[in-house]
Amino acid sequence: MKISNQWLGQWVDHGLAVDALGHRLTMAGLELDAITAVAPDFTGVVVAHVIAVEPHPDADKLRVCQVDDGSGEPVQVVCGAPNVHVGMRAPFARVGAVLPGDFKIKKAKLRGVPSFGMLCSARELGLSEAHEGLMSLPDAPAAGTDIRVLLGLDDQVLEVDLTPNRADCLSMAGVAREVATLTGRPLKVLEVPAVPAACEDMFPVRLEAAADCPRYAGRVIRGVNPAAPTPLWMQERLRRAGVRSLGPLVDVTNYVMLELGQPMHAFDLAVLDGAIVVRRARAGETLTLLDGQPLTLSGDDLVIADEGKLLALAGIMGGEASGVTDDTQDIFLESAHFVPMAVAGRARHHGLHTESSHRFERGVDPALPLRALERATQLLCQIAGGTPGPATVAEETSRVPVQAPITLRPARVSRLLGLTLPPERMGEILLALGCQVSGAGETWQVTVPSFRFDLAIEEDLVEEIARVHGYDNLPSQLPLVRPDITWLDEARVDPRRLRSRLCDLGYLEAITFSFVDEALEARFSPDTRPLKLANPLSSELAVMRTTLWPGLVKAARHNLNRQQTRVRLFETGLRFVPEGDALKQEKVISGLICGALLPAQWGQAERPVDFFDLKGDVESLLALAGLDRQVNWRAARHPALHPGQSAELTLNGESLLGWVGALNPALEAELDLEMPVFLFELSLDKVCQGHLPRFQEQSRFPAIRRDLALLVDAALPAAQVVAVIENAGHQTLKGVNLFDVYTGQGVPEGRKSLALGLILQDLSSTLTDEEVDTIIHDIVTGLQEEVGATLRA
Structure with a gap:
């Protein structure tokens, strides 16, 4: 909202410098964006x-x-x-x-x-x-x-950014009310006398959608002169408000909208047929707007029509066929009240945004139409001449919004604001805001004015009192704190450590939408039916994500399309998995890598990342919680991952921890990704659960290493072989290291050779060769029985 300081001064003599006025408005919740001169220096x-x-x-x-x-x-x-x-x-x-x-x-x-x-x-x-x-x-x-x-060019314009609930300040009258309340200066109320009818001409109005338009005022004015010049003072006020002068018939309606806050419209009376009808559009009806844009309407649109055609999209814009022109002689002047829900969203649906829709979507005073009609008639007859007929109002009183009284307790005001404010001062503030206050003592009944749609509960009135008193005048008081020592799980890993580790590994943290495209979500999780949003912002944000991968892959594609060929991203967040009628929200940590392993350098040849690079990063995360030895990696299929490069991670062989793998090539091609992409996703709660380190005595006796070369089935995971050895129950076995895997000459087809180093050490004595041989024999026997392993000759 652009406010001319000179124009404002005709409503209230605030006595403030323009920057001081801007500060007062800001501290009252009407944030000042800018102060600009209305004309350059000359x-x-x-x-x-x-x-x-x-x-x-x-x-x-x-x-x-x-x-x-x-x-x-x-x-x-x-x-x-x-x-x-x-x-x-x-x-x-x-x-x-x-x-x-x-x-x-x-x-x-x-x-x-x-x-x-x-x-x-x-x-x-x-x-x-x-x-x-x-x-x-x-x-x-x-x-x-x-x-x-x-x-009056030595003027300044204050540009105020209004929150959606303060539609009452989308006019000079509304802002003047605020300034008068904030400064304690009297408001110079604009007197708008009724314009006497100079002819008997009337045009009938019928409300077929009274729930959407409970009040519709109008008047016939004959013999207007559309070529009459708009007065320079009006042109200047329109210009300072950011509105272009288009001739008196349009300028007057725009001026009254800026002055009082009531959007209006003038129809060419010569093209109207029968009666004005306020109704819902019929599916498939078309309307060409004043700007030449054709619209196809549905039953969700509220329209102004006559007996034969559509005239306007109600509360948004008039139609081209009924608009005033340079040849217009007689007009029908409209001033109506449309409820916010009848207009909300319809302008955006049609790709429009007008001054009228901006106001009606937020709420316009239902008591204003007749007053605005009289004011516009007065100005129009002064500027363009004409003979006005009687003002007529079609309304359904039972549907006109009525503000119910609000109970206010002065003691609660003081308690919530943390200051002692006399009840007399509270009453003065409420009266200055246009409220009616009744009752006394501990409970008041406050009836708010019809233009304050945003005041409905006691806390709203408390906020109004605080706002007018001044947020900067509220006392600063530290809260009373009673420290409570809480239990801290030493074994748990703080998620911030995981994020820091990934940052150390060269990843960047991403934040993506929890809403994703339904088709893309189905490609990553085809077996899960995601929760659909009732009112999505767009089709690309239609369902709740069941994995963080779609957002990360889209972010990677965005970067790759901008020549960022080395991408490492991670995100922590919630995934939303339906379970029956409930929605399970799981915390996960996900990551993505693609491109070169290292930035371009002279010390090492460039190579692309692969599965094992990502595996190393994931193991680094698991090591923070000491889970690297408790997590099992098993080759498994996932619909979003490469059939030959995906692994399922389980914790202690039981609960699923997550997935690691390369993006499925078909999905890669579908998303126009020019290089392989590797992904992981882990349950954050399980990764963070950790374990508490415990002291173990160090042996003062020497350790003995024995190496085994075993032949096993080529498909057998090495981790399973290591698990059999570790589970054999030998207390002297301190470690098992896999240091070689071999297939080829000397190894039978379908088999592979695993070279393992076994570390043996006792706490009480030096192990003898006989004791070591016995342990190795037990281990080899167990391997033969459980996994079919044999010693390689």
């Missing part, structure tokens, strides 16, 4: 009266003009503007004037004819982009009047 520009115009002797497009600039003697000016004419009043920059951009006006000769100054367009003064001709001024000001004084 000097020496006055009103001039053109008293003679003659052709230039040597230039067809130039005119030699004589102007009265109030100095007492005519001044000769050479002008090229096509609209210059005798009797015109226009801005005139005298010799010595300085225009925007530090452009100084000097005496000059144009094609041999002396020129003493310059007649100016609006763009040359920095007031608008209009430069088709001179800026035309009204006839009233005397020649020589300073333009800055005439137009």
Whole structure:
């Protein structure tokens, strides 16, 4: 909302400098975005009266003009503007004037004819982009009047960013109410007398959708002059509010909207048929808007129609066929109340956003339509003439919103705000906000004004009192803290350590949406039916994710498409897995790598990452919790992973910990990924559970190492062989290390050779060869029985 300080001053004499006013508004919840001057600096520009115009002797497009600039003697000016004419009043920059951009006006000769100054367009003064001709001024000001004084250009505009609940401040009247309340100054209420009817002409209105439009006011005005010039003061106020002047019939409705907050519309009476009908659109109906955009409507759209055609998209924009034109003589002026839910979302659905929809979506005072209609009629008849008929109102009173009284306890206000505020002051604030207060003592009944849709419960009133009193005036008080020593699980690993480890490994943390595209989600988890959102922001955010992989893969593709060829990302977050009628929310940590293993360098040849690079990173995470020896890696199939490069991770051979693998090549091609991508996803709670380290006595006797070369089935995981050895129950076995895997010459087909180093050590004595041989014999026998292993010759 753009607020002219001069215009505001006509509503309330706030007595504040503009920056101080901006601070007060900000501290009251109306955040100030910017303060800008309404015009750039310039000097020496006055009103001039053109008293003679003659052709230039040597230039067809130039005119030699004589102007009265109030100095007492005519001044000769050479002008090229096509609209210059005798009797015109226009801005005139005298010799010595300085225009925007530090452009100084000097005496000059144009094609041999002396020129003493310059007649100016609006763009040359920095007031608008209009430069088709001179800026035309009204006839009233005397020649020589300073333009800055005439137009009030020593003004500043405050641009305020309003939250959606403060639609009551989307007008000068609303902002003035706020400023009067904040400063304690009287509000100069705009008196809007009823305009007496000068003719009996009326146009009937029928409400077929009274639940969406419970009140519709209108009036016939005959004999208007659409070519009448909009007064300069109105054009300036519109300009300062960011609205372009389009002629009196449109300018008046825009002005009243800015002044009072009520959007309005004018229909060309000549094209209306039978009656105005407020109804829901029928599926498939079409409407071409004022901006030429054709729409196909549905039953969700509220429209204004007559007996034969659609006239407007209610609360959003009028239709092209019924809009006023330069030939319009008679109009029907509309001022209606549309409930927010009837308009909310419909403009965005059609790709529109208008000043009207912006207000109706947030809520407009239902008591305002008739007052705004009278104000617009008054202004329109003053500017464009016309004969007004009687104002008519079609309404269904039972559906007009009514604010229910709110119970307020002054003691609760003081308790919530942490300050002692006299009840008298609370009452003053509420009355200044337009509320009616009844009751006394510990409980009040507060009836809020019809324009405050946002006030519904006691806490809303407490917030209003705090806002007006000033958030910066509330006391600062430290909360009373009673420390409570909580139990800390020493075995648990803080998730921040996991994130730090991945960052140390070169990963970057990503945050992706919890909502994903349904089709993409199905490619990663085809066996799971994700939860669908009732009202998704877009089709690409339609379901809740059951894995973090879709978001990470999209992020990787985004980077790869921008020539970031080495990507390492991780994310911690929730996945949402339906279980019957419930929704299970699981914390997981997921990661992705693709591209080169290391950044380009001279010390090592570049190579792409592979499965085992990712496996090493995952094992590094598991090692933080001491789980690296308790996690089993087993080759398994996952629909999103490469059939030959995916592993299922289980904890102690029981619960599923997660998955690691390469992205399925079919999915890789479908997503237009130019290189292999490797992924992991682990249960965060299980990775963090950890274990508590315990002291173990170190033996002072020497350790003995025995190496075994075993032949096993080629498909047998080495981890299973190690597990058999470790589970044999020998207390002297301190470690098993796999140091070689071999297939080829000397090894039978379908078999592989595993070279294992066994570390044996006793706490009480040095092991003898006989004791070691017995242990090795037991281990080999157990391997033969459980996994069919034999010693390699």
